[in-house]
Amino acid sequence: MIPYTHPRYESLKKREKLADGYRDGFTVLEGLIAHGRGEAFNYLLGETTVPPAREAIKAGAALLFLAEAPVISVNGNTAALCPEVMVELSKALKAKLEVNLFYRNDDRVERIKRKLLECGADEILTEYSADIPGINSERRKVSREGIYSGDVVLVAIEDGDRTEALVRQGKGVIAIDLNPLSRTARKATITIVDDVIRVMPALTEEVKHFSNRNEAMRVLRSYNRDRNLQEVLNYIIKFLTGTLSR
Numbered sequence: 001m002i003p004y005t006h007p008r009y010e011s012l013k014k015r016e017k018l019a020d021g022y023r024d025g026f027t028v029l030e031g032l033i034a035h036g037r038g039e040a041f042n043y044l045l046g047e048t049t050v051p052p053a054r055e056a057i058k059a060g061a062a063l064l065f066l067a068e069a070p071v072i073s074v075n076g077n078t079a080a081l082c083p084e085v086m087v088e089l090s091k092a093l094k095a096k097l098e099v100n101l102f103y104r105n106d107d108r109v110e111r112i113k114r115k116l117l118e119c120g121a122d123e124i125l126t127e128y129s130a131d132i133p134g135i136n137s138e139r140r141k142v143s144r145e146g147i148y149s150g151d152v153v154l155v156a157i158e159d160g161d162r163t164e165a166l167v168r169q170g171k172g173v174i175a176i177d178l179n180p181l182s183r184t185a186r187k188a189t190i191t192i193v194d195d196v197i198r199v200m201p202a203l204t205e206e207v208k209h210f211s212n213r214n215e216a217m218r219v220l221r222s223y224n225r226d227r228n229l230q231e232v233l234n235y236i237i238k239f240l241t242g243t244l245s246r
């Protein structure tokens with residue numbers, strides 16, 4: 001039991017969720033390592049949503065709002081960290097939820113599906129009848145009704161190969177990734193450099209605020225991925241420069 005007053009409470013809670021996810025069979029050991037890389041970048045961002053991330057969240061919400069067939073891709077880490085809010089977002093958008101795993105096996109897929117259904121989801125896509133060209137891993141297999149035919153895909157804690165392949169297929173890809181230098185961050189249509197746990201509720205709120213397409217298009221036009229990533233890096237530099245003198 002982590003005491004609420006512990007200075008690293010939030011961070012330790014996340015580790016606990018992922019360790020539980022591992023014990024419950026959603027998360028793999030490799031996913032725990034990927035979380036560690038994320039934690040390091042989270043530290044460098046001051047463990048907060050920096051203004052460029054806030055701007056990217058708005059742009060991501062706009063793209064999701066404008067989508068005809070949005071899909072939320074769920075993996076072992078996101079299923080352990082924030083299943084409830086992913087279901088809430090899918091309902092707000094009428095988006096499909098698809099379980100898509102790098103280290104896929106039927107048991108993990110089934111466990112994650114069950115978790116999302118317990119959180120209130122109506123339907124989870126787990127049939128993998130289509131292939132995304134240009135990917136060698138198991139992640140090339142996707143649902144025909146979901147990622148394969150979707151026009152906008154939300155991914156988090158993703159690898160660069162699939163992001164790149166989805167973009168090549170003409171899809172809008174919104175990536176949540178704490179590492180502004182990753183291939184995913186540099187290839188997605190919109191990159192939100194922030195912790196998925198902070199992003200999901202904010203994204204859900206933003207999506208609910210949009211009421212007309214013109215407003216969403218205006219937000220999208222003002223977003224520029226590379227400029228946004230540079231602004232995030234500037235925040236990291238500023239944070240590092242000031243840290244020891246604080």
Ligand code: ATP
Nearest residue numbers: 034035038157159160177178179182183184195196
């Ligand atoms: P790429 O192939 O895009 O260069 P990678 O090889 O780093 O990325 P993975 O090993 O799959 O890809 O790592 C997943 C990414 O997810 C890492 O960049 C990590 O910073 C990020 N990440 C980990 N935990 C979180 C989290 N809680 N929220 C957002 N991003 C996270």
